[in-house]
Amino acid sequence: MASTLVCGIERSLGGQAWRWRHSAADATDDSFKPDDLIDQILMARGVARDDLPRHRAPTIRGFMPDPAIFRDMEAAAARLADAVEAGEPVTIFGDYDVDGATSAALLIRLLRQLGLSPAAYIPDRLMEGYGPSGAALVRIVEGGTKLIVTVDCGAQAFDALAEAKAAGAEVIVVDHHQCASRLPEAYALVNPKRLDECDEAAAHGHLAAVGVAFLLGAALLRTLRARGYFGTRAEPKLIELLDLVALGTVADVAQLKGLNRAFVAQGLKVMAQRRNIGMAALIDASRLTRAPGCSDLGFALGPRINAAGRVGTSDLGVRLLTTDDPLEAAAIAVELDHHNEERRAIEMLVTEAAQAAAAHQDNRAVVVTAGAGWHPGVIGIVAGRLKEKTGRPAIVIALDGAGVGKGSGRSISGVDLGAAVLAAKDSGLLVAGGGHAMAAGLTVAADKVEALSDFLEERLASDVARAREDRSLLIDAALACGGICPDLCDALEAGGPYGAGWPAPRVVAGPAKVIKADVVGSGHIRLLVSGEDGRRVKAVGFRMADQPVGQALLAAGGRKLWLAGRMKRDDWNGRASAELHLDDAAFPD
DSSP states (O other): OOOOBSTTOSSOTTSOEEEEOOOTTTTTOTTOOOOSHHHHHHHHTTOOGGGHHHHHSOOHHHHOOOGGGSTTHHHHHHHHHHHHHHTOOEEEEEOSSHHHHHHHHHHHHHHHHTTOOOEEEOOOTTTTOSSOOHHHHHHHHHTTOOEEEEESOOTTOHHHHHHHHHTTOEEEEEOOSOOOSSOOOOSEEEOTTOTTOOHHHHTTTTOOHHHHHHHHHHHHHHHHHHTTGGGSSOOOOGGGGHHHHHHHHHHTTOOOSTHHHHHHHHHHHHHHTTOSHHHHHHHHHTTOOSOOOHHHIIIIIHHHHHHHHHHSOTTHHHHHHHOOOHHHHHHHHHHHHHHHHHHHHHHHHHHHHHHHHHTTOTTOSSEEEEEETOOTTSHHHHHHHHHHHHSSOEEEEEEOTTSEEEEEEEOOTTOOHHHHHHHHHHTTSOSEEEEETTEEEEEEEGGGHHHHHHHHHHHHHHHHHHHHHTOEEEESEEEOGGGOSHHHHHHHGGGOOOBTTBOOOOEEEEEEEEEEEEEETTTEEEEEEEETTSOEEEEEETTOTTSHHHHHHHTOTTOEEEEEEEEEEEOGGGOOEEEEEEEEEEOOO
16 A cells, blocks of 8 residues: 555544555556556556556456356356256246346346246245245245256355255355355355365456356356257347346445456446346336446445345346336336335434444444344345444344344455354354355344354454554545546546446545535535635535534535545536545645
C-alpha cells in the first residue's frame, strides 16, 4: 500500500487516512509512468503492464478457462449429455437468492434448447431453509426424476446427498461455497473452492455459482459437439445467456476481476438487447428507462429477485427468468416489485431492533445480534447494514418459537467469515453453516448464540484488528470541484465494469465550502458545495445522517473541506450533470 497521504489527510472525519491507490504492477519500474487515465486505473487494480489490452476490453474469449481444468467437470458434462441424448427427466435444485435463481435459469434455458423439459425446485426459505434436504431430494426421485443438479448449494449437504443416493438419485453439485476436506456423496461436484483443486482452477474461486454453471454449460455443449449431436440440429448460443450470468455475479457481490469482469461486461450488452422476456419485464418493473448498468444489477434488479425468497414465493425469480410469455413475465415482475416494497418495510424494523441490540457491543470484534420474531428473510441485508455502521463483521440471527436461530453474516475485507462459520460448525456449535469470505449463513440453537459469539471473537479478533488498523481510503485522483463533470464520468466508465473487488475510481474534490446541507430520505445527507474554482457540485452521503461524517458535514458552516467519493452521472430531466457520492470528508490541516 502506498504511504503517500492524499491532501495530507492522516485522519479524516471517518477516522481513516487517505492514501493513493498504487499499482503493484508498476511499483518496481519507476521509468514507466502511464499517462493514459484508463491504464492508470487498470494498473492501480493490479493489472500487469503487458496485460493491459486484455483488461481494457474484457471478453469471454480473453478470460475463459478450459472447463476441463475443474475436477468432476467432464463427468458432470458427460452425464448431462447422456440425459440430453436419452430425453431423460432432469430437475434443477436451486437456492432462493439471485445467484441461485440465475444459475437455475441458465441451465433450464440451455437444457430446453437442447430438447429437454427440466423442472425447477427452489426450497422455501422459512419452511425448508437453505440448500437441499434429504426429504426434498427423495420427493424429486419419487416424482420420476433421478438426475438432479443442485446450483449455488450442495457443497456441505452430506446427509441430504447420502439420502438421495440411497433413493437412487444421481446428483451433480454446482456450487461456489466453502468446501470441507471431505466431500458429500455426489455423482459429480463442480466447485472451484474444492480443497483438491489444481491451482489454475482454484484461481477461479471468486466465481459466483452462475459463473460455474456457465462453464458447465460450455463443457456440456463441447461434449455434445464431440458426439456429433449438432450434426442435424442447431447448437445453442451460450453467449446469449450472459445476461443471467451478469445479474447473478453482481447481485452475489462476487469480485469483478478476471473472468467475472468479462461476464458482466458482455452480459450487460446481452441484457440491453432484451432477449430474455422475463429480464426485460424485470427491468421495466424496476422503472429503468435505459439499458441497465452494473450498479443497477445490484441495487435495482437483484433486490427484486431476492425479494421472492425473502418475503414471497421462493420460485418466482426462476419462473420469471425462464418464461417466454410476456403476460406472465409482466405479472411476476409486478409481484416481485410489491414483495420488494414489503421487504423494505420489514428490513427497516429489523434493522432498528438489531442496531439497538448491537449498541452495547462496541468492544467486540464481531457483532452478533439475535432477536425473537425477526424476519429471517431480511437478516442478510440487516447484517450488511450493521457491518457498514460498525466497520466490523456482523451476524444477525432470527430466533423462532422453537429455540432455533437462522443467521446471516457479512464480513469486512481481510476477514474470512465463511471459514470461521465452517469451523464453528465443525466444533459442534452450529446445526448447519457455511459460506465464503465475505458472507455466511448458519443455523444455531438459541442457547448456543453466546458461545458462538465467543468462538468468533476468539478466532477472528486479531484478523479484525489487523484489518481495521490497516484501513485506509484509497484514492485514484484529486480534482478541483469543476472536475466533477459528465465527460469525466463517461471517460472513467472505460475502466469498468466496477463492483466488488474492482472498485469504481474514488476521487477527492476541493477544497470547497458547504453552501447547503440537509437530511433527505432515509437518513441521507444532501450537500451543495462551492470550490475555489467557483464551480458548484452536488454531493450525497447515503445513510450518513447519524454517522460522524454526516454530523460534521451538517455542522460545517462555511469551513473549507475535502470531499472523497465516487462520481455519478445524472441525466435527470434530459440535462447531463454529475454529482459526488460521498465515502468520507476531511477538514484541511
